Amino acid sequence: xxxxxxxxxxxxxxxxxxxxxxxxxxxxxxxxxxxxxxxxxxxxxxxxxxxxxxxxxxxxxxxxxxxxxxxxxxxxxxxxxxxxxxxxxxxxxxxxxxxxxxxxxxxxxxxxxxxxxxxxxxxxxxxxxxxxxxxxxxxxxxxxxxxxxxxxxxxxxxxxxxxxxxxxxxxxxxxxxxxxxxxxxxxxx
Amino acid sequence: xxxxxxxxxxxxxxxxxxxxxxxxxxxxxxxxxxxxxxxxxxxxxxxxxxxxxxxxxxxxxxxxxxxxxxxxxxxxxxxxxxxxxxxxxxxxxxxxxxxxxxxxxxxxxxxxxxxxxxxxxxxxxxxxxxxxxxxxxxxxxxxxxxxxxxxxxxxxxxxxxxxxxxxxxxxxxxxxxxxxxxxxxxxxxxxxxxxxxxxxxxxxxxxxxxxxxxxxxxxxxxxxxxxxxxxxxxxxxxxxxxxxxxxxxxxxxxxxxxxxxxxxxxxxxxxxxxxxxxxxxxxxxxxxxxxxxxxxxxxxxxxxxxxxxxxxxxxxxxxxxxxxxxxxxxxxxxxxxxxxxxxxxxxxxxxxxxxxxxxxxxxxxxxxxxxxxxxxxxxxxxxxxxxxxxxxxxxxxxxxxxxxxxxxxxxxxxxxxxxxxxxxxxxxxxxxxxxxxxxxxxxxxxxxxxxxxxxxxxxxxxxxxxxxxxxxxxxx
Numbered sequence: 121x122x123x124x125x126x127x128x129x130x131x132x133x134x135x136x137x138x139x140x141x142x143x144x145x146x147x148x149x150x151x152x153x154x155x156x157x158x159x160x161x162x163x164x165x166x167x168x169x170x171x172x173x174x175x176x177x178x179x180x181x182x183x184x185x186x187x188x189x190x191x192x193x194x195x196x197x198x199x200x201x202x203x204x205x206x207x208x209x210x211x212x213x214x215x216x217x218x219x220x221x222x223x224x225x226x227x228x229x230x231x232x233x234x235x236x237x238x239x240x241x242x243x244x245x246x247x248x249x250x251x252x253x254x255x256x257x258x259x260x261x262x263x264x265x266x267x268x269x270x271x272x273x274x275x276x277x278x279x280x281x282x283x284x285x286x287x288x289x290x291x292x293x294x295x296x297x298x299x300x301x302x303x304x305x306x307x308x309x
Numbered sequence: 310x311x312x313x314x315x316x317x318x319x320x321x322x323x324x325x326x327x328x329x330x331x332x333x334x335x336x337x338x339x340x341x342x343x344x345x346x347x348x349x350x351x352x353x354x355x356x357x358x359x360x361x362x363x364x365x366x367x368x369x370x371x372x373x374x375x376x377x378x379x380x381x382x383x384x385x386x387x388x389x390x391x392x393x394x395x396x397x398x399x400x401x402x403x404x405x406x407x408x409x410x411x412x413x414x415x416x417x418x419x420x421x422x423x424x425x426x427x428x429x430x431x432x433x434x435x436x437x438x439x440x441x442x443x444x445x446x447x448x449x450x451x452x453x454x455x456x457x458x459x460x461x462x463x464x465x466x467x468x469x470x471x472x473x474x475x476x477x478x479x480x481x482x483x484x485x486x487x488x489x490x491x492x493x494x495x496x497x498x499x500x501x502x503x504x505x506x507x508x509x510x511x512x513x514x515x516x517x518x519x520x521x522x523x524x525x526x527x528x529x530x531x532x533x534x535x536x537x538x539x540x541x542x543x544x545x546x547x548x549x550x551x552x553x554x555x556x557x558x559x560x561x562x563x564x565x566x567x568x569x570x571x572x573x574x575x576x577x578x579x580x581x582x583x584x585x586x587x588x589x590x591x592x593x594x595x596x597x598x599x600x601x602x603x604x605x606x607x608x609x610x611x612x613x614x615x616x617x618x619x620x621x622x623x624x625x626x627x628x629x630x631x632x633x634x635x636x637x638x639x640x641x642x643x644x645x646x647x648x649x650x651x652x653x654x655x656x657x658x659x660x661x662x663x664x665x666x667x668x669x670x671x672x673x674x675x676x677x678x679x680x681x682x683x684x685x686x687x688x689x690x691x692x693x694x695x696x697x698x699x700x701x702x703x704x705x706x707x708x709x710x711x712x713x714x715x716x717x718x719x720x721x722x723x724x725x726x727x728x729x730x731x732x733x734x735x736x737x738x739x740x741x742x743x744x745x746x747x748x749x750x751x752x753x754x755x756x757x758x759x760x761x762x763x764x765x766x767x768x769x770x771x772x773x774x775x776x777x778x779x780x781x782x783x784x785x
Contacts, residue, residue: 122559122563123559125483125488126482126483127481127482127483129472129475129476129483129491132483132488132491133491133495135563135566136488136491136492136495136496136566137495139563139566139567140495140496140499140530140566140567140570142567143567143568143569143570143571143593144499144503144522144570146571147518147522147570147571147573147574147586147589147590148503148507148518148519148522148573151518151583151586152515152518154583155583155586157583158513158514158515158583159513159515190444190445190446191380191442191443191444192378192380192381192442193378193379193380193381193383193384193442193444194380195446196379196380196383196384197379197380199656201580201581203579203580204579204580205579205652205728207727207728207729207730208579210730211727211730211734221581222580222581223581224513224514224581224582224583226581227512227513227514227517227581228512228513229512229513230512230513230516231511231512231513231516232445232446232447232508232516232520233447233512233513233514233516233517233520234446235517235577235580235581236656237448237576237656237660238656238660238661239656239657239727240738241734241738242734262369263368264368264369267735268735269735269738269739269742270368270735270738271364271365271368271738271745272368273364273368273369273372273378273379273380274368274369274372274373275378276373277375
């Protein structure tokens with residue numbers, strides 16, 4: 121049947137696009153219609169149904185920090201997703217408490233999404249509250265001073281710019297906070 | 310018998326060795342513009358690649374300059390190689406191949422020249438935006454929307470020219486390379502719109518799903534089909550040998566058309582995306598083996614009894630090693646999508662090893678082979694130096710293998726360590742340092758390959774030309 125495409129360009133175009141659109145539509149347009157969690161912000165106040173919490177939107181400062189995170193390409197080295205892999209929940213846990221797995225409803229307000237593809241550095245999905253401002257300052261100035269052997273690049277132009285530094289740290293501290301998972305909710309300021 | 314079947318099926322399409330050279334009807338200005346600019350970007354972006362590799366070995370290298378930080382150099386490297394070098398080279402080769410397979414002149418040389426100018430403007434705009442950090446935050450779709458619009462316009466111009474040429478063709482039957490060229494143009498249009506425009510209206514997982522549909526198909530439905538168009542044209546052409554099987558090329562093409570687009574979500578395996586979608590994507594990822602093996606079997610069989618030609622023909626060396634890398638990288642892909650394997654290699658340094666084997670080892674090798682073959686023909690001269698071309702092959706091959714293999718080993722080891730939460734993250738960073746040093750060394754070899762390739766092409770373009778030369782070329 122497809123032999124016709126050897127001779128007829130219009131037939132070829134129709135066949136090539138039809139085959140493409142079957143998979144294209146079924147995998148991009150249809151899934152969000154089926155899975156409501158892609159668009160419904162996380163909210164749970166019932167501890168019997170799992171971890172509680174509520175997803176809130178970023179304020180202006182945090183939003184600004186997120187833009188810096190994008191501009192500097194932090195997301196090429198850091199992912200933001202605790203996967204359904206035991207080691208992920210353990211490694212990115214805190215004081216013996218496992219990090220909750222990331223779910224679609226925690227990212228409803230993210231545009232652009234920052235899930236990432238490469239872990240040159242550790243995952244940051246639950247890094248909020250792990251370090252205080254002072255730590256971040258020293259870390260951005262030269263990561264290897266604080267963590268010997270680190271290959272994270274220095275960001276002196278952020279550490280030395282109080283406004284940008286404040287915004288970026290404010291954003292860091294929001295990561296993972298939608299779910300109340302940390303013991304005593306001890307978020308550093 | 311195979312030969313008869315071929316001639317019967319592809320009709321008068323001039324892929325058989327007997328085809329006469331009728332280069333005189335072709336102007337090729339557009340092809341020249343695209344090829345010359347793509348080779349120049351290959352050199353410049355190759356330098357950026359070296360800077361990145363050096364930063365893994367020495368993190369503070371050029372570290373205090375905001376504009377040269379890793380997070381800005383990396384998208385410059387990726388976008389520069391994909392759109393500045395590879396896609397431009399592929400388009401240049403299509404501007405050469407399509408008119409010849411149609412037996413007519415390019416539909417509009419003027420439109421082609423305008424496309425070339427616009428494309429260069431886009432690439433220069435991209436360099437400025439990425440260095441300035443005007444990054445949209447989506448992989449492969451980093452460029453500001455204004456430049457995206459430019460890409461769409463350029464693509465429409467390119468498509469109009471190629472389809473216009475095909476519509477006015479003299480040969481009725483369309484050879485495989487023409488299908489792949491047309492498929493590339495059609496699919497790319499929709500894949501690009503999804504990745505650069507539909508994403509602007511979505512958020513979170515929904516947006517990520519569209520983003521990965523684009524990223525995956527930028528390779529699967531842009532670089533793969535146009536790369537195969539090149540391989541299908543140049544392997545028979547360079548070896549003076551008819552294609553093994555028309556039927557097999559049909560199976561390969563139509564299965565690719567159906568299967569590839571389903572697999573984008575495999576970039577989110579184990580991640581925050583619906584499990585059933587992950588399963589669908591795994592099933593289709595494994596099915597990718599069908600189009601790949603069909604094409605590879607066809608290429609290998611075409612070379613049957615002709616392997617000795619590899620010894621003296623640099624273009625064939627690039628083409629056939631490209632085929633082997635294509636086979637390997639497309640074996641890795643489906644394997645990574647199995648959950649158990651994915652849990653080890655995903656997000657590690659294995660992945661750049663895999664990606665470079667596809668984009669450099671397979672598709673850039675095809676484009677380099679095409680460039681070596683075509684440049685002397687369109688400039689009506691001889692290649693400046695066969696010996697230098699041979700050098701470039703070995704530099705690319707050894708550098709490439711060093712890069713791929715160390716990153717696989719290193720990445721696998723890294724993933725293994727990550728899966729033991731008792732090992733602190735920083736220890737897994739320090740453990741990989743030797744791997745990154747070898748990667749830098751391999752980078753120097755590959756850059757040597759780029760330089761020898763570019764120099765050879767430049768010297769060919771600028772070197773002596775004339776009737777005498779033409780006569781020589783016709784024999785070669």
